[in-house]
Amino acid sequence: MNKNLLKYIGLIAVVVLFAFIFIPEIISRINSGTRVEKEDLQKRVPLAYIHIDEQKKRIPSFAFYNQDSLLISEQDLLGKVYVVEFFFASCPTICPIMSKNLVEVQNEFLDNDHFGIASFTIDPKHDTPEVLKSYAERYGIVDMDWHLLNGTEEQVYELANAGFNIYAQQMENVPGGFEHSGLFALIDKQGYIRSRRDPFGNPIVYYRGAIDLADGANEFGETEQITILIEDIKKLLNE
Secondary structure: OOHHHHHHHHHHHHHHHHHHHHHHHHHHHHHHOOOOOHHHHHHHOOOEEOEEOOEEOEOOOOEEEOOOOOEEEHHHHOOOEEEEEEEOOOOOOOHHHHHHHHHHHHHHOOOOOOEEEEEEEOOOOOOOHHHHHHHHHHHOOOOOOEEEEEOOHHHHHHHHHHHHOOOEEEOOOOHHHEEEOOEEEEEOOOOEEEEOEOOOOOEOOOEEOOOOHHHOOOOOOOOOHHHHHHHHHHHHHOO
């Protein structure tokens, strides 16, 4: 028997052995609903740190008054996993969607003392603690660790644009008079900005908070941003 024929026979034997051993297992997983996908692998990959000038990016210092007129600083949030957003109470466009999405997040972690949300108004002249209190009641904000925060214009725009690199700006020619990106930042218990990685291994940095889940996918085809945010919060809570 020549050598080439022996090679072919050996190859066939390997294929048959693979089919005999692994195909029943694959069929069993499919039938039981067990999937081995990128999403499953993603759950086991630690969230990325965001690096600026080779340093892990931490939340900047701040001290703002919340909807209950309590002074809240970044030190009060150490030891908690929390989400940061920039919004304004009279926003006619994306803020209602962002708030609705964050209420979904709030409700997922309502009984967890190690989770919170920090919402910074970019219209501090209008959004007094009284206005923010009314906004909280209107949207169902009930978590004691969800702070709607009011500082000076200089403080809040420095925090948004330089501290978080989340764009916010006063602009008279846009609806509501303010423009902002609608992004959520995720902060870990030590005060570092964290995020999951994209399929190429790069941090996504921020989560898109202005996707209306009731409308399905947005213009980018994204429907799962709030879902992955909740998954990643759970991951940080378990670190």
